[in-house]
Amino acid sequence: MKTDASAQSADVSENRWSYDSFVNYDFFPSEQVPILIYFKETQTPQEKWGVGPGALANAPEALSRGAVPGQVHFFPAVGNVKQLKAGFESHNCAAIRAPEVKHVKKVTGSGGSGGFLGPGGFMNTKRD
DSSP: OOOHHHHHHHHHHHTOOOGGGEEEEEEEEOSSSEEEEEEEESOSOGGGTTSTTHHHHTSHHHHHTTOOOSEEEEEEOOSOHHHHHHHHHHTTOEEOOOOOOOOOEEEEOTTSOEEEEOGGGOEESSOO
């Protein structure tokens, strides 16, 4: 029987990836105001790549637009983003960028306040 500490240790060891397996990364909604950090790696067994957000990230349409196949990961941006970016870049991990938004769509909240859907579908209060 595993104790809580040994179970936690086993979970941590399963979630280690070689930098060589990282194929791309990004900060959402932006590098200036990061909430989530995204990266994709190829070390996880391929049969798991289509789980969760990987289903869209590895779909034929995404791959035809230049996406690189792999396992998708997100984690909260609670560290030094400049240091994380430098680490990704020093290990030759490519940055991805959301496509440029040419049109914005005005949306209205339940309280009548309006905003605009910008890059990545995130709300902002000014026109891009």
